[in-house]
Every structure is written in structure tokens, then in C-alpha cells.
Amino acid sequence: MARTARWMAGGTAVAAAGAGMAWLWRHQEEVAFRRPMNEWTFTHMSTVLPVAAVPAAARVRPLSRGELPPGFTYEFRGTRRTLEQLHERTHTTGFAVLHRGRLVHESHPGRFGGPARRFQLFSLTKSVTSILLGIALTEGALGSLDDKVVTYCPELAGSAYDGPTVADLLDMTSGAGGVEDYEDPQAPVNRLMRAVTGRGSVLDVVRSVDTGADPGTFFNYSTLDSQVLGWVLEGATGLPLARYASERLWSRIGAETDAYYGLSRSRPRTAVGGGSFNATVRDMARVGLLMARGGSFDGEQVVPKEWVERGRGSGKELLRPGALGEQYPAHYGYANQWWTLGGEHRAFTGLGIYGQFLWVDPVADVVVVKTSAWPTAEDPDRDAETVAALSSLVTHLSTAE
Structure with missing residues (x-):
């Protein structure tokens, strides 16, 4: 009887453990992306997903050093705060500031941060994909922005992406897909992420979405658009995304640390061109410097100046700051896979959920990289507060001589 009881107890424990593992598997993203666990997750994505490396440059181009002028504070909703308070309040994990090409500030407040730590950049990846497409266009691999997406992705024939052009996707006006709602399990972005983690086909998810508007007529932020742009780039160049990024971008800006793309667990493996790039804040500062200098880096024109200008604002009324729709902050517009900020400087920023920023102000010659681990994907x-702080930081650098 005692042996039977022990066997039953052991069986119950095994069953409970199995049920617990099953629950953890079904809810892995939810658990991994909660604070404080997400600070670890966002710096260890290579242990979570298969990856494709983007090797560091054979010749590293050092960043010259400078000093952040003392006394910086910013005001937000009637209260003045310091940079350290910004980091605490917005869960900064890595932070770098370039002014006039010099690294004037770098810090790593995150528990797992450091100069060589690669951070998950989420949708800031979209802006990197845009840069690569600009290079491919210049090289002639990509024929025209007016080319139909299916020219490069014939597997999307008959889907909602059979009709939109490359330009439509760059401006998030494909007309395909639904609302990017991270709280809705059935939203296209969440179905995409489930497929990436091995529960379904990424291609099937992309093919499954409906047409909601005529291409070019309506702004709808969609990671699926950017996923397709990654496939367009691969189809146009004949190279995997990571290899093209290494040969055409990472090597030419003198990146000092390997970066990587997360790949889908499901096969065929595919890079997540809309949200899986991982890199150090210092190397992302080099990317920002490239954009702040009109696509030129150390005298080499890496990406056309016209392409950089396209990311600062297209002039289209439906994409200007404040015109995107009620669900988007009024201080943002959109163009070419970048969020535009308008104003005299026409600054622009790459953004990623959970608080990732690549802020570029070409007029002030300021670049700011901020990685974060917010408690939720979106936090208005x-x-x-981050926009207020970074805007004030640009003013501080511009006026403090």
C-alpha cells in the first residue's frame, strides 16, 4: 500500500510537472517578456531562438570620445528630472549619445547590460531593413520602388500582398492585414510570433491576412509588411538577410561586435526582418551616425542621401506627424520604415516595442540609442517621457558649448 501510494504520488508529481511545462510552452512569450525576466530575455535572444550572425567588421572604426555637457535635465508634465531618473523611470538597459560624431555618453543601467551586450531591438529592425533596401536599390538588385512585391516574392501571388508595391510596404500603406494589437492573441502580429516560435508557418500567416484598404491610401503599422520587405530584399539580392547586412552595412560602418538576426524555429527557417535584429548600443550608434551624415560614413557613401531624406518625411499628408490615427502618438509621423518627428530639424527615429529608440537629428548632428525593458510592449x-527627454537632450547639446 505504501509503495502504491508513493507511486501514485510520484505519478501525480510527474503529471503536474508535465502540465506545468505545457503551460510554460503555451505562455513562453508572456513569461519571457514580463519584468524583470525581460531584461534577461532581451539580452539573450540567441538562447531563445535560432540565429544568423552578422559578423563584426574586419576593420573596426573607433568612435572618438567627448563629454556630455554637465547640468542636463528635462521637464515632463511639470516636473524636472535628470538622465538617471529617466533611466529608472523608463527601465533603460543601454544608452549611448553621439554629438558631432563623438561618443559623449554611454551607460548600461540594465542588470545584464554592457558595451559588448547585444540587445533585442524589436521593430527598430524595420529601420535597418529599410537601409538595406536603399543599398539594394542603388546597386540595381532592387529594380524600382514601384515594383510589385510579388515580383520578388512569387509565393505571395493570390494573397493580400499581390498588388501592393515595395513603396507601399515601406510606408506601411500596403492595405494588407489588421491592427497591430499586442494584446489580441489573434492579431496578425501575434499569430506571426507564434509561427516564429515554432507553432505554425510564417508564410501561411502572411498569406492568411485580408486586404483592408487599397494600397497607398491608408496607414496601418504592420510587422507583416516588414517581414515581406525582408523577403523582397532576399529575393532581389539572392542573399540571406544576415549576409547582406554583413557585407553591405556592418562591414562598412566598422561595427565592432557581431550582431545577429533571430530566425523562426519553424522550417524553412526565416529571418524576422521586422523585429529580430540584435546589436550593441555602440554599433547602433554607428548606424545612427550613418543616417545623421546623409548616408555617408568616413567619406564612403554607404546609402544614398536621397534614401536618408525619404526616411525624414515623405510629404504625404496621411503620413505626417499627427495624421496617422488616434491609436498612434501625435508626435509621430511615418516614412520609409522610420517614425518621423517633423519640425525644423525633421528628426526621425527607429522604434521598437518595450522601449527601443534610435533617435537621429541630422541638423543638430545628434544620435541617441536607448534600449529598454518596459513592463508592457506599448507604454504611451x-x-x-522619452521623447521629451531626448528632445531636451538635443537642445542641451546644441546650446551648451
């Missing part, structure tokens, strides 16, 4: 208050 933390976004607004």
Missing part, C-alpha cells in the same frame, strides 16, 4: 506615458 514612457514613450512620451
